[in-house]
Amino acid sequence: MKNNKTIIVVGGGPSGLMAAWVLSEHFEVHLFEKEKMVGQKLLLAGKGGFNLTNKLEGVSLASKYSPNGFLDSTLKEFGSQAFRDWLFSLGIPTWEGSSGRVFPEKGITPAQVLTKILDSLKSRGVVFHLKHKLESFNLKPEFLFSYPGGKLEIKPDYAILALGGASWASTGSDGRWVNMLNDNKIATIEFQPSNCGVNINWPEAVKLFHTGKPLKNIVLSVNEKSSRGEALITDYGLEGNAVYPLVPEIRALLKKNNFPVIKIDFKPLNTIGQLIQKGKDAKANAASYASLFNLNSVFIAVIKAYTNRSAYGDPAQFAEKLKCIELPVISLRPIEEAISTVGGLSLKEINPDFSLKKCDNIYAIGEMLDWDAPTGGFLLQGSFSMGYFVGKNIIRKENGTMI
Numbered sequence: 001m002k003n004n005k006t007i008i009v010v011g012g013g014p015s016g017l018m019a020a021w022v023l024s025e026h027f028e029v030h031l032f033e034k035e036k037m038v039g040q041k042l043l044l045a046g047k048g049g050f051n052l053t054n055k056l057e058g059v060s061l062a063s064k065y066s067p068n069g070f071l072d073s074t075l076k077e078f079g080s081q082a083f084r085d086w087l088f089s090l091g092i093p094t095w096e097g098s099s100g101r102v103f104p105e106k107g108i109t110p111a112q113v114l115t116k117i118l119d120s121l122k123s124r125g126v127v128f129h130l131k132h133k134l135e136s137f138n139l140k141p142e143f144l145f146s147y148p149g150g151k152l153e154i155k156p157d158y159a160i161l162a163l164g165g166a167s168w169a170s171t172g173s174d175g176r177w178v179n180m181l182n183d184n185k186i187a188t189i190e191f192q193p194s195n196c197g198v199n200i201n202w203p204e205a206v207k208l209f210h211t212g213k214p215l216k217n218i219v220l221s222v223n224e225k226s227s228r229g230e231a232l233i234t235d236y237g238l239e240g241n242a243v244y245p246l247v248p249e250i251r252a253l254l255k256k257n258n259f260p261v262i263k264i265d266f267k268p269l270n271t272i273g274q275l276i277q278k279g280k281d282a283k284a285n286a287a288s289y290a291s292l293f294n295l296n297s298v299f300i301a302v303i304k305a306y307t308n309r310s311a312y313g314d315p316a317q318f319a320e321k322l323k324c325i326e327l328p329v330i331s332l333r334p335i336e337e338a339i340s341t342v343g344g345l346s347l348k349e350i351n352p353d354f355s356l357k358k359c360d361n362i363y364a365i366g367e368m369l370d371w372d373a374p375t376g377g378f379l380l381q382g383s384f385s386m387g388y389f390v391g392k393n394i395i396r397k398e399n400g401t402m403i
């Protein structure tokens with residue numbers, strides 16, 4: 001027998017779906033989504049490498065989230081193995097790639113992942129209200145939705161806001177809910193792009209002949225922060241898994257009106273000394289660099305574009321450039337293109353159980369909160385974990401077993 005409290009979840013992304021799933025064991029849950037379908041950003045995430053989570057657990061997993069400590073209790077309750085077990089119970093087995101990223105088993109499409117989650121929610125009695133847009137709410141709490149048939153006012157016992165960040169507005173996550181929060185004097189922070197590309201003023205020789213080509217097995221660094229992996233040359237700059245972890249550092253420098261510089265190490269497995277020696281031993285000249293140092297044409301083009309003629313012709317100076325080419329960054333790519341955003345609802349407005357300090361029957365979870373994490377499965381893990389944690393917290397509150 002379900003508890004007769006009215007529970008609404010607003011926003012049908014990973015965090016909202018998970019909160020609805022947990023709560024539906026004890027309550028009739030009504031899930032409101034302004035688009036004609038839920039989970040559109042989840043499906044978009046599936047178009048690239050669909051990193052559902054990561055093999056990291058415990059302190060190593062929690063350390064990926066900022067601000068520090070923000071998700072510790074949440075991840076303790078629902079870490080990556082718990083998430084994988086939950087997916088498995090829904091018929092979504094997962095596998096771990098060599099980088100530690102966790103994906104759905106080969107052959108399982110993103111649409112099938114979403115369908116299995118939705119089938120489970122429906123079987124648990126969750127009521128879906130699609131094309132229902134939250135227009136306003138107050139702290140009594142009362143919620144007003146608009147839908148094609150008119151307006152709907154609800155006075156829930158508990159409400160969970162899971163409205164998403166502000167990138168890829170076509171998925172429904174447009175960040176326009178900020179005004180509603182401000183109307184209730186709840187502080188928000190300006191959205192900024194995270195896990196996004198950077199604008200670099202490429203010399204024509206690179207742009208013309210190497211746009212769309214990857215720089216593989218490199219190390220990029222900005223100040224003390226470095227990141228290993230791959231970066232894609234685009235007509236505007238660089239994208240890719242080696243770039244994204246540097247975005248917080250770049251964002252901070254840009255904010256202080258400093259000009260960030262990305263340094264590229266093309267030979268992370270060699271020291272400068274080894275490379276210089278190699279050049280000497282082989283009596284290298286510019287024509288032999290590619291075979292001697294095992295460099296492809298993209299590496300050569302980038303180094304050439306950022307090295308003056310005499311330094312390029314000198315094997316010792318060329319060897320130094322292999323360890324450090326400096327690319328000045330103009331700016332980050334626009335929010336709309338970013339994989340995730342920072343900013344949104346200020347964490348100062350949130351209690352440790354994710355309820356609002358101004359109304360503890362309203363909760364806020366997922367990317368709408370001001371937190372950050374790198375790619376690699378950490379964004380989805382964080383969002384699903386918050387949904388789980390909030391669901392359990394509300395159940396505990398109702399049972400009088402809140403810790």
Ligand SMILES: Cc1cc2nc3c(=O)[nH]c(=O)nc-3n(C[C@H](O)[C@H](O)[C@H](O)COP(=O)(O)OP(=O)(O)OC[C@H]3O[C@@H](n4cnc5c(N)ncnc54)[C@H](O)[C@@H]3O)c2cc1C
Nearest residue numbers: 011013014015034045051134164172173366367377379380
């Ligand atoms: C291109 C791309 C690739 C990605 N790849 C990965 C990946 O591989 N791994 C990973 O971990 N993460 C990835 N992410 C990030 C991940 O998808 C998001 O962090 C995650 O979806 C956030 O979940 P959420 O529930 O907080 O919000 P969202 O998924 O954004 O959902 C929010 C929902 O709220 C609804 N909503 C908003 N306003 C209202 C309103 N007023 N009324 C009613 N409903 C409303 C929206 O329509 C939306 O459905 C990727 C993101 C992008 C853009």
